[in-house]
Amino acid sequence: MGKVTPAPAMGPTYTTKPMVSFLRWAARQRGNVLAYALVAVAVAIALVPYFWMVSSSLKTMTNMFRVPVQWIPDPVNWRSYVIAWHAQDFPRYFLNSGFVAAAITLGNLVLASLAGYSLAKFRYFGRGLLFLLILSTMMLPLEVTMVPLFLIIKRLDWVNSYQGLIVPFLIDGFGVFLMRQYMLGIPKDLIDSARIDGASELRIFWQIVLPLCKPALVALGVFTFREAWDMYIWPLIIVSKDSLRTLPLAISLFMSSYGTAWDQLMPIAVLGTLPMIILFFFLQRAFIQGIAITGLKE
Amino acid sequence: MSSAVHAESHTVRRRLRVGLAAKQAMFGYAILFPTIAILCIFRFVPMIQAFIISFSKYDLIHPPQFVGLANFVDLVQDPLFLNSFWVSLIYVVFSVLPVWPLSLALAILFNRRLVFKNVLRSAVFMPVVMPAVVMAVVWTFIYQQDGALNTILGWVGIDPIPWLRSSAFALPAVILIGIWRATPYYMVIFLAGLQAIPAEYYEAAEIDGAGHWSSFWNITLPLLRPTTLLVMVMTVIVAMKVFAVPMIMTGGGPADSTRVLPLFIYQTAFEFFDMGRASAMSVFLFVAVMLFSVAQIRIFTRGEE
Incomplete structure (x- = not known):
């Protein structure tokens, strides 16, 4: 320091x-x-x-x-708090948000570490180009692509569905970038000697490479979960069914309806922040690290 | 004979190695495939489609109709779009400029020795922890006519400000929240940058009799250049994408004073169902984001080559 x-x-x-x-x-x-x-x-x-x-x-x-x-x-x-909790189906909205955020986080951890491993430790034709392609998706924020993305989801018949909320965000260029950078630091000898011992490629990935990436995975996981829990514009576009509302969507709708029942809105706001505070409290290092290394994100 | 055997085993071994390399390459492709597939379907195809739709008239009900550049021609003549562009520009400039010095100053403060440093830093970081929608809700309440902010301003003799009800103050109100949220975020990034500067530099400067200001100008700022550039670009991109806060707090009003570009795109597409025009606006936004993103990626990957 x-x-x-x-x-x-x-x-x-x-x-x-x-x-x-x-x-x-x-x-x-x-x-x-x-x-x-x-x-x-x-x-x-x-x-x-x-x-x-x-x-x-x-x-x-x-x-x-x-x-x-x-x-x-x-x-x-x-x-x-009691009244607010029962004013609408908030338990359901909580579960929806939790489920969607958890699924997106899991997807990003798995896919980003696989893709990062591939880009860092394998040699094949077109690798540099593919990496550039993945990086360039960071130039395409949802605010730019929301209209056609909605049309695609509509054609897939995924409007008002969990797939529609989750699948488009299962991977993000930033995660791949992060994992690749981290895995570049893993010595190649470690992987090669495991190969000589006859370990399968998947097993090498799972048992040798992944455990070494734990800090990066935790940081990426916390970061992705936070972003997914925060997601607002996308549910606003594709969810009209009450049972699929995520918490941010439910809060915003609750605010605009009812002439704003502030005495119920505030307890819900507190409860909606609580998971993030808990996450921050227990994984503070990873939480802050996730942001410190985001350079490329947002 | 022995040399022939040797040569044969050599080619076998080489074939084996080539086979292994091919097998490994296949594995490399295979584990990259899901990522490429998802990104193609949900990022690249939509982007291409956005360009195509921007040349057509499409209301989701009738089939799209090719209209050439009509959407773009309409846009540059549309006072609502020009207003929205202007609002976004003002938002970007004024929500970004204060964040640079503020977040750097905070980072420098927290790079010192402080009692309870970790606790204090976590406290300052809390705005980042609050979900964006909750933030919009809470601040709407803070901005009420007889609300918390006007009360606090009253202590220093400032008359109540009709924050969200007046077209003069609504945009500053939205900007203020942007600053509140962004400053601790970039403080963290600046801190990471500061901690990468070797302490010896400062020690040497002190031996040479350099003061704090001199160290700041001659050591901190030059060595922090990559971080600073990155923060500049990132803040601009984030500001160009602002949506949740104006959407929830004002819906773009009063009198269109907070209708930033992403909000206008959303409303054009999903409230007026004019997909063509919304896509044309998306293309504008895309070009703006792209210019800054290219800068960002170049800054970020410069250390590699």
Whole structure:
């Protein structure tokens, strides 16, 4: 880490020129105070919306729109969660989102590691071109291709279906890129000696290569799951059946209907964020790493 | 004789090796195939189709009709499209420019020694954790006339702002959320870049008597150049694709002031069922995204060759 200055006690000047050293120390403390102040502001800006979401979710409808604003809910209205949970088929929407996101994540992990392995460790005609082709799909975001993609899904008769929600996203150029880069670092000798021992190609992949890629897989998995859980525009386009709604779609529809039942919407917003917070809490490193290496994504 | 045997075994071995190489190549193709297939069907074919549909009139009910460049000619004369283009441009510029210095500054802050650094960094990172739709919902509530933001602004003497109800403030409101979300995201990328700079450089600079600013300008910024370029390109691409927040918060209004391009494409296609025109707009968006993506891929793969 970029530690800029050594600790004051270690400097030789400390014993010889205590005054200078003290002034330096004071200057550094001033820098520290400024740093902490700035960090505190950043933390506040980042967390106030969270605080407001949770606080609002525990208020009664009348207290939500109180003037002046009521920061701490009084009384704390836990019942709003129960009511919201049953206001629509939210358990179902949760399951839909979870299922779709899990399927997309699994698909990406399997296909990206297979494709990455192929591109990193095998020699064949057209490999460079195929890699370029895969990379170039990152230039084709859904916002650009949504119209024809919808037409394709329509022709496949996948409108209002789980296939329609999942299959187009089973693989993404970024995942392939990530896995390829990671697998380039695996020594070829390791694979060759397994071949000499007579292991089949699939077994080499499964038992030798994949276990070595665990960090990359975890990072890619968390990243993909987050994106899939977030997916909004695509379900909005192809889902009109209530039973297939994903959580983001359900939340947005719930907001636009009913003259917005804010006292129910806020608890659902909290519950919809919870899986991401849990994921972040337990897999923080992978979560952040997934983003740090995304360079090419988004 | 022995040499003949030797030669024969040599060719056998070579054939064996060629056979093995071919077998391995086959395996390589086989495990790549599903990826290529899915990407072809769901990325490339739609892109080609988007071009084709952009030259036709198609409402999903009647069969598509070839109309040449009519959609494009209509578009560049359509005030709604020009407005949408303009809104997107403003969104991109103003949601992206503040993010660069802010995320870099945060990264530099978190690259120092801080007590509870990990906890604080996680706290700052939280906007990225919130799902986009939830973010749109929560911020809509924050932006209410008597809501949280106006209350806080009231503490410093700013009169209540009709955020989402006024065509002057709706776009800034949407932009503000974009900044809130993007800054910690790119902070993480900048942090990764900062941590790749060897500490010795700073130590040497300090021995030479360089101050913080001097180190920043002469070491940090030049060595961070690839990361900075990447962040610049990425932020622009993400901003060009913004959809969920304006869709949910304003639906493009009031008075079209937040109708960004992706939102307009969506509405043209799936609310007005004008697939041809929507595809023509997609082509515009595609060209814009492509220009920046090419830059991005070049930055990213430069270290390889």
